[in-house]
Amino acid sequence: MRNLKSKAVFNKLRYSALSAACSVLILGCTEPQQNAQTSQQGKSTSTQATVSKPVVYQVFTRLFGNQQTANVPWGKVEQNGVGKFADFTPKALQEIKALGTTHIWYTGVLHHALVTDHSKFGIAADDPDVVKGRAGSPYAVKDYYNVNPDLAIDPSQRLAEFDALIERTHQAGMKVIIDIVPNHVARNYQSMSAPEGVKDFGENDDTSKTYARDNNFYYVVGEDFKVPSSLDYQPLGDETHPKSDGKFKESPAKWTGNGARTAQPDINDWYETVKVNYGVKPDGSYDFVRLPKDYAQRDIQAHYEFWQQHDLPDSWYKFRDIAYYWLNRGVDGFRYDMAEMVPVEFWSFLNASIKMKNPEAFILAEVYNPALYRDYIQQGKMDYLYDKVGFYDSLKALMQQTGHAQDVLAAHQSVQDISKHMLHFLENHDEQRIASAEFAGDARMGKPAMVVSHLISKAPTMLYFGQTVGEEGSQDAGFGKPSRTSIFDYIGVPAHQAWMNGGKFDGGQLTQGQQALRAYYVKLMSLSTLPVVVAGNLLPVEVNSEDTNARQRVLAFARHYATQKMVVASNFDANKSHTFSLKLPSDWQHNADTVVRDLLEDHPVKKIKDGQIMITLAPRASVVYLLED
Structure with a gap:
């Protein structure tokens, strides 16, 4: 969708985007979306x-x-x-x-x-x-x-x-x-x-020429098309069919869709198709x-x-x-x-x-x-x-x-x-x-x-x-x-x-x-x-943990648009929970003990303290925190 042309569009949005999300937004999110x-x-x-x-x-x-x-x-x-x-x-x-x-x-x-x-x-x-x-x-x-x-x-x-x-x-x-x-x-x-x-x-x-600018196809001049052969593949699982005889009439043969230039393409070529010519010469x-x-x-x-x-x-x-x-x-x-x-x-x-x-x-x-x-x-x-x-x-x-x-x-x-x-x-x-x-x-x-x-x-x-x-x-x-x-x-x-x-x-x-x-x-x-999802800029977030596996398996980032700030963390470990702290971008200013709620999985309410959030994520779990100035 290409009509997102100015901040004015987003200024019309308010932060109760959908009823499913509004119930878990931070306190103060009460205005209906226009x-x-x-x-x-x-x-x-x-x-x-x-x-x-x-x-x-x-x-x-x-x-x-x-x-x-x-x-x-x-x-x-x-x-x-x-x-x-x-x-x-x-x-x-x-x-x-x-x-x-x-x-x-x-x-x-x-x-x-x-x-x-x-x-x-x-x-x-x-x-x-x-x-x-x-x-x-x-x-x-x-x-x-x-x-x-x-x-x-x-x-x-x-x-x-x-x-x-x-x-x-x-x-x-x-x-x-x-x-x-x-x-x-x-x-x-x-x-x-x-x-x-x-x-x-x-x-x-003009099928007498391999190439001409206004030809739609390329040709293997003087040769007829041959169906590719393979011991490992038969059409229709080897079922009998009146047209399944290993032959297809095409004279002269055309180049195959993936560019193969022979009259008999390989079974792994796109043999069911022919390549279209856009004025690109064979060289x-x-x-x-x-x-x-x-x-x-x-x-x-x-x-x-x-x-x-x-x-x-x-x-x-x-x-x-x-x-x-x-x-x-x-x-x-x-x-x-x-x-x-x-x-x-x-x-x-x-x-x-x-x-x-x-x-x-x-x-x-x-x-x-x-x-x-x-x-x-x-x-x-x-x-x-x-x-x-x-x-x-x-x-x-x-x-x-x-x-x-x-x-x-x-x-x-x-x-x-x-x-x-x-x-x-x-x-x-x-x-x-x-x-x-x-x-x-x-x-x-x-x-x-x-x-x-x-x-x-x-x-x-x-x-x-x-x-x-x-x-x-x-x-x-x-x-x-x-x-x-x-x-x-x-x-x-x-x-x-x-x-x-x-x-x-x-x-x-x-x-x-x-x-x-x-x-x-x-x-x-x-x-x-959410405006921050539609138009927010990406900001780095540091995952702090003494567990090397946590730093490898937890992916976190932040995004920022106008007054909305979003923090996302996902645990890709299939079997292990991880506890870690997220250090938020240094230019984000928060009051002491700012309270945030998770928009996605209803994890417990968290407080931001000294620019960090302590998080525990179960296997395959994520948090999506929305902060608003």
Whole structure:
């Protein structure tokens, strides 16, 4: 959310942010919070909303509403079931909103390649030899102008059903994000729904050339595509299928999505996709005008005007038109897959085009190379990037009892100048579930990590569906290995299904431990509207203890905004309590015996004495103290 432009906005806020938090604020917090009027873009409706730190709820759309529990490896949709757009009922959306959610990222919405036969709806069937899993990868998009037919009650009306979901989401006070995957498309890309006059990717390509600026793809001239071979993998788990014959017609062969240039990619390549050409020659040189360095300091308007002066590769315009199409349908933003594999100049062009159409559009990108972070934010005009390499990785190590608290703080400090742009998460569709044996083996380890991840900076927070109830991701769905909830096959998600409770979305089948975990997340995420959380600056806090293990396992910091001061400490030790003192920033002045209360876990009232607080934390416990002058 990019409308936090001045301190005047925050001066409207008072410090009873939510009823869940107000009951535990320090004495004197009695004024009601004033709501700020916001307007939704596209088809959204006007709602009352507080200024809030952005919270993204990522949901794998196909899995969310599925109630079937057979979980047969490589199971067909008739066996394992599939969720629908309609499963996101007003009640379901209300419960998602209860987590402080401002944006829902509906993952896997676009029509991608899949094995299930929808030919009776005029949808060409896909070949299992170039589809991963039975339900297919959401990142092998087959038609950018329609949605996955699996997700509709009536596949012939699937766009209308998605439009209705956009409207319901807006009515619930949240915005809609979907994926755009600019680096590659499905090997069998063929849009049957493109607006009149829109040409398919590759339709006008000169296939006699490996490269041409306005070709959408790269070609292995003179060779036909060969399906990768492997003794360890057979499509559909070696099930007989009429199209599973080890062949796929593509002549000439195209380069593979991850850049493999051979007619027969390796089984570990992204063989189900083909790479998109943005005017980057095979030798890596650029066939388009470069963006001047000083545009890193220029605004969206300047970027937009710069690109209007130049003729650009065809693929640039194709993706701009795709983005416009979805913005016109009411989508509020995009998450870009593998953005670093596409030139930063393209992002300047695309993001400027999007922002000129909708200044409040939410732009999130997957970039894993820290050396590129600043270029993609400043020149590419990304709103947010994944803070994975560094912050997430060091936090994961701490959760696994192998890392050090100082490593997490150092990772955060390394991006301090761009920290508000670095989105934080603990789970997503690419990462292992916290509760999986391969990660932490205990969903409760997500509690201290989520406190740190959510409260350490102004950056958005992302939650993955099932995370708040301790989903393990241990189902063998077919393609890929357990520990991550499958994105390739039809499967049920047990802990999430217990919360869903047959479509009641009331947690009726959760265990007591799962209920407590979700309640903890709800309470933590309710702090999203505190001004110090939305806009506070980070300050160091010293952990004093003679126990070396305490200094390694306890992570503490402070944040300060206007009259609000927040102190956070989390114990990442899975088995041991720690007692320590926190030395507060030297410029914080407090009266003797200032009383503070814990906003999060209702720890006993504490007094600040001589600029320090003495704290005892149980394993996996945290404190969040709010101080006010």
